Amino acid sequence: MRVALFVPCYVDQFYPKAAIATLELLEKLGCEVHYPKNQTCCGQPMANSGYEHLTGGCNNLFVDNFSGYDYIVCPSGSCTLHIKEHLHADGKEEQATEIRKRVYELTEFLVDILRVKQLSASFPYRVGLHQSCHGLRGLRIAQMSELVAEPFSKPAQLLDMVNGLELVPLNRQDDCCGFGGTFCVVEEAVSAKMGKDRVADHVSHGAQYITSADLSCLMHLEGILRRQNSDVKVIHVAEILNHSMQ
Amino acid sequence: MSTTTTKDHPHLAADFNRDEPRVNWHDETLWWVRAKRDIAAHKLPEWELLRETASQIKFNVLSNLSTYLEQFEANATKNGIIVHWAADAAEHNQIVHSLLEQRGITKMVKSKSMLTEECHLNDYLKDQGIDVIDSDLGERIVQLANEPPSHIVLPCIHKKKEEIGDIFHEHLGSAKGESDPKILTETARQHLREVFLTRRAALTGVNFAVAETGEFVICTNEGNADMGAHLAEIHIASMGIEKLIPERKHLGVFLRLLTRSATGQPITTYSSHFSKPQDGSEIHIVIVDNGRSIQLGREEFRNSLKCIRCGACMNTCPVYRKSGGHSYHTAVAGPIGSILAPNLDMKKYADLPFASTLCGSCSNVCPVKIDIHDQLYKWRQVIVKEGYSPKAKTMAMKAMALTLASPALYRMGGKTGRLVFKYAPFAVNNKLNPWYNQREMPKAPDESFGEWYAKRKGAKNS
Numbered sequence: 036m037r038v039a040l041f042v043p044c045y046v047d048q049f050y051p052k053a054a055i056a057t058l059e060l061l062e063k064l065g066c067e068v069h070y071p072k073n074q075t076c077c078g079q080p081m082a083n084s085g086y087e088h089l090t091g092g093c094n095n096l097f098v099d100n101f102s103g104y105d106y107i108v109c110p111s112g113s114c115t116l117h118i119k120e121h122l123h124a125d126g127k128e129e130q131a132t133e134i135r136k137r138v139y140e141l142t143e144f145l146v147d148i149l150r151v152k153q154l155s156a157s158f159p160y161r162v163g164l165h166q167s168c169h170g171l172r173g174l175r176i177a178q179m180s181e182l183v184a185e186p187f188s189k190p191a192q193l194l195d196m197v198n199g200l201e202l203v204p205l206n207r208q209d210d211c212c213g214f215g216g217t218f219c220v221v222e223e224a225v226s227a228k229m230g231k232d233r234v235a236d237h238v239s240h241g242a243q244y245i246t247s248a249d250l251s252c253l254m255h256l257e258g259i260l261r262r263q264n265s266d267v268k269v270i271h272v273a274e275i276l277n278h279s280m281q
Numbered sequence: 282m283s284t285t286t287t288k289d290h291p292h293l294a295a296d297f298n299r300d301e302p303r304v305n306w307h308d309e310t311l312w313w314v315r316a317k318r319d320i321a322a323h324k325l326p327e328w329e330l331l332r333e334t335a336s337q338i339k340f341n342v343l344s345n346l347s348t349y350l351e352q353f354e355a356n357a358t359k360n361g362i363i364v365h366w367a368a369d370a371a372e373h374n375q376i377v378h379s380l381l382e383q384r385g386i387t388k389m390v391k392s393k394s395m396l397t398e399e400c401h402l403n404d405y406l407k408d409q410g411i412d413v414i415d416s417d418l419g420e421r422i423v424q425l426a427n428e429p430p431s432h433i434v435l436p437c438i439h440k441k442k443e444e445i446g447d448i449f450h451e452h453l454g455s456a457k458g459e460s461d462p463k464i465l466t467e468t469a470r471q472h473l474r475e476v477f478l479t480r481r482a483a484l485t486g487v488n489f490a491v492a493e494t495g496e497f498v499i500c501t502n503e504g505n506a507d508m509g510a511h512l513a514e515i516h517i518a519s520m521g522i523e524k525l526i527p528e529r530k531h532l533g534v535f536l537r538l539l540t541r542s543a544t545g546q547p548i549t550t551y552s553s554h555f556s557k558p559q560d561g562s563e564i565h566i567v568i569v570d571n572g573r574s575i576q577l578g579r580e581e582f583r584n585s586l587k588c589i590r591c592g593a594c595m596n597t598c599p600v601y602r603k604s605g606g607h608s609y610h611t612a613v614a615g616p617i618g619s620i621l622a623p624n625l626d627m628k629k630y631a632d633l634p635f636a637s638t639l640c641g642s643c644s645n646v647c648p649v650k651i652d653i654h655d656q657l658y659k660w661r662q663v664i665v666k667e668g669y670s671p672k673a674k675t676m677a678m679k680a681m682a683l684t685l686a687s688p689a690l691y692r693m694g695g696k697t698g699r700l701v702f703k704y705a706p707f708a709v710n711n712k713l714n715p716w717y718n719q720r721e722m723p724k725a726p727d728e729s730f731g732e733w734y735a736k737r738k739g740a741k742n743s
Contacts, residue, residue, distance in 0.1 A: 074688075080685075228298055
């Protein structure tokens with residue numbers, strides 16, 4: 036199985052450990068992982084700001100880098116969703132369509148494609164799971180609280196396989212953290228308040244770590260935790276699943 | 282009705298956030314309403330089917346609107362109701378005024394109608410020398426406070442009971458410092474009873490207009506629409522063109538969804554059907570377009586007209602909960618307001634589609650399944666293309682697009698950025714960086730993933 040690793044730009048630059056964990060985890064699970072080296076960004080920062088018409092360059096580059104693989108896997112629900120919903124390229128629409136079909140967020144890839152049933156990972160801590168909105172309501176990697184429907188959670192299903200890990204309950208299981216791309220600076224007051232309230236929910240339930248399938252949310256929550264001099268840390272779900280795994 | 286400020290949502294939201302305990306209170310209050318909605322919805326296993334059915338019924342209505350409007354007009358007229366058509370807010374207000382003027386009426390009682398808020402009817406009638414009293418308790422409170430409603434279902438949700446006590450003490454003579462909701466409600470009731478008994482004209486909104494029968498339905502918890510309408514010699518009902526449903530049986534879908542979504546109640550205390558005037562009195566309906574047919578013509582935004590004004594999207598929206606209804610500076614606040622308002626004035630409301638994280642909670646509580654967050658995304662594209670985006674933002678976005686479209690520029694930019702973070706943190710950790718105001722910047726690692734990977738043995742670079 037030839038898998039292309041799609042590393043979001045900000046993960047590449049600021050959170051390489053999460054990308055390394057994703058790579059190692061996929062390799063341990065038997066995938067032949069390739070990293071197309073000329074990849075940059077999915078184009079979401081422009082598109083969500085109203086400038087989707089400026090994403091042609093990013094789209095072309097994405098198609099050139101990611102065509103021809105069995106799957107494309109990304110440790111970010113938000114970037115995956117953007118590709119799934121918005122990747123189009125003039126003259127390469129057929130390839131773009133293939134990519135939209137083959138791109139997966141990491142936890143849904145592990146559960147739905149690799150059908151992972153057990154992991155030898157160990158992470159003996161109390162962990163709060165933050166559901167990123169794009170993963171949750173966009174990709175449906177877990178059931179959202181708004182719908183009258185059967186509950187499920189692909190990230191939680193995987194975390195349950197980790198030795199010693201205890202998931203803490205939350206008062207609001209899927210309220211948004213307030214990152215929102217450029218929202219985090221344009222609407223700084225509301226964004227920060229939303230982040231502070233999410234952090235408080237996790238902290239009050241005794242979480243030692245906050246994890247998520249999306250680092251953009253975690254980057255925002257980490258900024259708040261560090262400003263508060265909190266001992267609570269953020270960690271991408273890939274790093275937990277890969278933790279001490281043979 | 283409109284606030285005198287020209288501030289946009291980010292600034293008004295920042296003002297609201299100066300009092301953090303108040304933000305917490307506002308957020309908790311609305312979250313409690315959202316939680317009540319969840320409990321009510323989960324009691325109905327067929328909830329999602331109901332939502333889908335309602336959405337499809339409204340889709341049919343919007344696809345055949347002119348037919349249903351004419352059918353409604355014919356049947357209402359047959360019932361003895363007088364139907365008026367208003368192209369915009371000004372015409373609506375003039376029609377209402379002329380109906381009052383012809384009869385020499387100078388005082389009117391009004392039950393809840395967001396359409397009249399949209400049309401700024403109260404201000405208009407005041408200028409014409411007509412005294413309007415809002416009879417919905419929440420609306421009466423904000424009217425006395427000289428403020429617009431902050432929420433379409435819970436107009437005074439931004440006011441604490443102590444503040445309401447102060448307003449009633451000043452205007453209605455309740456005891457100073459009285460904040461017991463029961464006593465305050467009784468004060469309002471006594472005051473409004475006199476109003477109901479003496480007003481010759483009553484204006485109400487319309488929740489549903491039934492094309493098949495020519496009747497219309499008003500949902501209230503206080504019974505104030507009935508009190509006003511039954512005691513007045515003229516009942517004026519204002520409705521937007523999208524309020525139609527084809528048949529009476531469809532009420533069985535919408536009445537079950539409306540209040541469960543709004544407040545978590547199974548149904549409103551009163552669902553009042555008006556089909557023909559009593560002897561000696563008149564019913565007039567003013568059917569208002571005010572931009573709705575333009576929105577109907579915008580294919581991407583048409584579905585916004587399915588809205589039944591339950592307010593569920595506001596209660597669930599974390600941005601609304603933490604910024605308050607007034608920060609949206611429009612009659613209908615929150616996510617639904619942010620996709621309706623740009624249709625009326627794209628320049629004035631260019632900020633609203635950006636007052637969202639696109640979290641998608643709104644679209645999934647919506648009882649008629651409006652794709653609210655997708656429409657927010659689409660409005661952003663329209664607003665930028667129409668030139669209502671700040672020039673500096675456009676420049677920054679062009680530079681960003683250029684950098685991200687080039688692997689070489691991206692690598693250089695990333696490396697430079699990380700070096701700045703590492704060796705010149707003061708360049709980003711300062712007041713000019715809104716991120717840094719309440720958050721630390723991410724720590725810059727020594728190397729990017731790409732740099733690490735290039736050195737890795739057996740790297741499968743492609």
